Each structure stands twice: as structure tokens, then as C-alpha cells.
Amino acid sequence: MEPGDGDGGADREGVVINAGSGHCTVVCDGREIPCRLRGRLKQGLQTERTLVVAGDRVRIAPVPGDPAIAVVEEVLPRRNxxxxxxxxxxxxxxxxxxxxxxxxxxxxxxxxxxxxxxxxxxxxxxxxxxxxxxxxxxxxxxxxxxxxxxxxxxxxxxxxxxxxxxxxxxxxxxxxxxxxxxxxxxxxxxxxxxxxxxxxxxxxxxxxxxxxxxxxxxxxxxxxxxxxxxxxxxxxxxxxxTPGIRGFDPWDVAPIELRELFPDFTAPAQTCRYDTCLHRDEPDCGVKRAVAAGALPAWRLAAYLAILKDLQEREDVRGPQRRRSS
Ligand SMILES: Nc1nc2c(ncn2[C@@H]2O[C@H](COP(=O)(O)OP(=O)(O)OP(=O)(O)O)[C@@H](O)[C@H]2O)c(=O)[nH]1
Ligand SMILES: [Mg+2]
Ligand SMILES: [Zn+2]
CATH class of the missing domain: 3.40.50.300 (P-loop containing nucleotide triphosphate hydrolases)
Known part of the structure; x- marks a missing residue:
């Protein structure tokens, strides 16, 4: 605690349990504290829809004269x-x-x-x-x-x-x-x-x-x-x-990366003729062979192809995404 700070005057860390625009609730030492976001946190990040989300670890500071609320000074780096x-x-x-x-x-x-x-x-x-x-x-x-x-x-x-x-x-x-x-x-x-x-x-x-x-x-x-x-x-x-969802399009997945996210495709994909096989129109595809042989369910390939189509449509609209960072 800094000299001169009153009781609880120092910054503390907590976990965000819900978040809206410009405000959130933080659990800190077992207490729920309504917080607003420091103005500078809201700047420069317009491309990211949510600045503070549930699960974020944050540093909060007291608001002078209002012991009931606090202000989020910093969002700590996300582990994922x-x-x-x-x-x-x-x-x-x-x-x-x-x-x-x-x-x-x-x-x-x-x-x-x-x-x-x-x-x-x-x-x-x-x-x-x-x-x-x-x-x-x-x-x-x-x-x-x-x-x-x-x-x-x-x-x-x-x-x-x-x-x-x-x-x-x-x-x-x-x-x-x-x-x-x-x-x-x-x-x-x-x-x-x-x-x-x-x-x-x-x-x-x-x-x-x-x-x-x-x-x-x-x-x-x-x-x-x-x-x-x-x-x-x-x-x-x-x-x-969470509220129920109808679909889910993962952010930050390039079409070619999707196949790695189906663990059951890894083994049959070893026998695809092309390294870059998307298991769609390519000849001599190990994944399609596995489906034909009954070793891989057809609905898994169908699920994959539906997501692939969405990812490709998206890429057509907004251009190739920047490479994924993590
Ligand atoms: N028969 C049966 N009904 C269930 C079971 N679990 C939940 N329900 C019922 O299903 C309905 C919806 O349950 P919720 O828990 O509100 O569903 P939810 O997934 O939270 O829905 P959203 O909040 O809209 O996303 C309620 O009428 C529950 O009583 C179950 O195991 N068996
Ligand atoms: Mg619910
Ligand atoms: Zn293939």
C-alpha cells in the first residue's frame, strides 16, 4: 500500500464474472465489486468487440469518495x-x-x-x-x-x-x-x-x-x-x-488449418496424395477413403465440409486473415 492511502486504497486483482460495455463485475477476495472501465482502456481497440470479458483477470483501483464501486485500470495478459x-x-x-x-x-x-x-x-x-x-x-x-x-x-x-x-x-x-x-x-x-x-x-x-x-x-x-x-x-x-447459441464460427482459423482441428482426420490424412489436401475435391484422399471404408463416420466429414465452406466464404468477403498469433 502506498503511503497516504486509506484502507483498501491500493490496487487489487480480481476476476471478471460478467461484462457489459464500459462496466463489469469483478470478484476480489470473495466480494463482488461493480466496476467501470478506465477511459483509456476503451480507446484504440475498436476492432475488438469486447475489451473485458468473463474470465479476465484485472487490476482494479478504488474510486475516491465512492466505496461501492471501483475502476478497472488494466486487463492482465490473457493465458488464452x-x-x-x-x-x-x-x-x-x-x-x-x-x-x-x-x-x-x-x-x-x-x-x-x-x-x-x-x-x-x-x-x-x-x-x-x-x-x-x-x-x-x-x-x-x-x-x-x-x-x-x-x-x-x-x-x-x-x-x-x-x-x-x-x-x-x-x-x-x-x-x-x-x-x-x-x-x-x-x-x-x-x-x-x-x-x-x-x-x-x-x-x-x-x-x-x-x-x-x-x-x-x-x-x-x-x-x-x-x-x-x-x-x-x-x-x-x-x-x-452462457446464452444458447445456434452456430459458432471460430475466429482466426484459415481454411487450410481447419483439418488439424479434427483429431480423427490425422491418421487417414497421412495417406492423402497431396499435403495440401482439403479432403474435398482432391483425388486420392485418405479421409474420403476412410469414410468409404466405414472407418470414419460420414457426418464428421460433412460437419468439417460445412465449416470449411463458411471459412472460405468469409475469406472471400474480407480477404485472407492475418496469420494466427497463438
Ligand atoms: N427431461 C429433462 N428436462 C431437462 C433436463 N435438463 C433440463 N431440462 C429442462 O429443459 C428446459 C431448459 O433448461 P435450461 O436449463 O433453461 O436450458 P439452457 O440450456 O440453460 O437454455 P438457454 O438459457 O436458453 O440457453 C427446462 O424446462 C428444464 O427443466 C433433463 O435432464 N431432463
Ligand atoms: Mg440457460
Ligand atoms: Zn484428403
């Missing part, structure tokens, strides 16, 4: 982050950082209500691969359809190294395993609306969260959670609940 590309309306030009400093992405997919949507799980696991964090797949609502819960697709994810946890908030199946997997880690829950992210989190943490209804008409959720919010866990770690 997870980012997507802004919407098509913005022509994919902006990076949208979803969270910083995380250990794992927990993808939540329900077996029914809503039905698994083709390719979303694959996109989210691609994001985990790209940003170098672990990917876990939580298969929720197994009470609604135990047969669907045993579908071969989920075993495929297991076979390529992802932890797959069948869970049910109704019967309690898998909830201990889910809870254990979160302890001591910083996690980001991602999945479509209505799959049960907030329900799982409420059961795992005992927190009271807003839980939505899945509409009978569409079988879809209704975006009950509206903001990313990070919750501290009793025995260490944090978990972020």
Missing part, C-alpha cells in the same frame, strides 16, 4: 481466450471474445427437446481444439430417450479422446461425474438454447438460476440465459453459463 466471428450481418469482420483464461469447454447437447442439431457439437469441439482447451461433451436429458443416448455418434467422440458424460437433471444420472469434472477448473458451458446448461449448473452448484421452458411448438429453447456469467464453485474453479 475463446473467440467467435461476429454475425454475417457484420460480414464476419469482428472478433467476439466469449471468455478468457479457461481450462475447458463443456458442450451441452440434449438427446431430445431440442434434438441434436447437425454439426453444432462438432463446431464447438473445433473451437476447443483451436483455442487449446479441453473439450467435454455433456449428453443431457438421457431420461427422455435412453436409446438415443446410446447412439454410436457419442462413442465416436469418446474414441477420439473427448470425455462424454450422459446426464439427466431429472434422474440425477451423471451429475456427480459432471460436478467432479468442474472442480478446480475454469469451464465454459456452450450449447443450443434449451439443452439444459443452466439446469445442470444449478444442480452442480446449488445456485438458483433462471431455467427456461422448451416450447411445445418448436421444440426449441427460448434463450432464458441472456448474458455470460461466471460462477465461483465452492471447492475451487469457476463455471460460465
Amino acid at each position: 481466450r475463446i473467440s467467435r466471428t461476429s454475425s454475417k450481418r457484420e460480414r464476419g469482420r469482428r472478433e467476439q471474445v466469449m471468455m478468457a483464461n479457461l481450462d475447458q469447454v463443456v458442450v451441452v447437447q440434449s438427446v431430445r427437446q431440442p434434438e441434436p442439431s447437425g454439426g453444432l457439437v462438432d463446431r464447438l469441439l473445433v473451437a476447443a481444439e483451436r483455442y487449446g482447451v479441453e473439450g467435454v461433451l455433456c449428453l443431457n436429458k438421457v431420461d427422455l430417450d435412453p436409446v438415443a443416448a446410446a447412439a454410436p455418434a457419442w462413442d465416436h467422440y469418446r474414441s477420439i479422446g473427448y470425455l462424454v458424460l450422459p446426464t439427466s437433471v431429472v434422474t440425477g444420472e451423471g451429475l456427480t461425474a459432471f460436478h467432479d469434472r468442474l472442480q478446480g477448473r475454469i469451464s465454459l458451458l456452450l450449447g443450443a438454447s434449451g439443452t439444459g446448461k443452466s439446469s445442470l449448473l444449478a444442480r452442480a452448484t446449488g445456485l438458483r438460476l433462471r431455467i427456461g421452458e422448451v416450447t411445445a411448438k418448436t421444440g426449441l429453447g427460448r434463450h432464458t440465459t441472456t448474458q455470460t456469467e461466471l460462477y465461483p464453485l465452492a471447492d475451487g474453479g469457476f463455471i460460465a453459463d
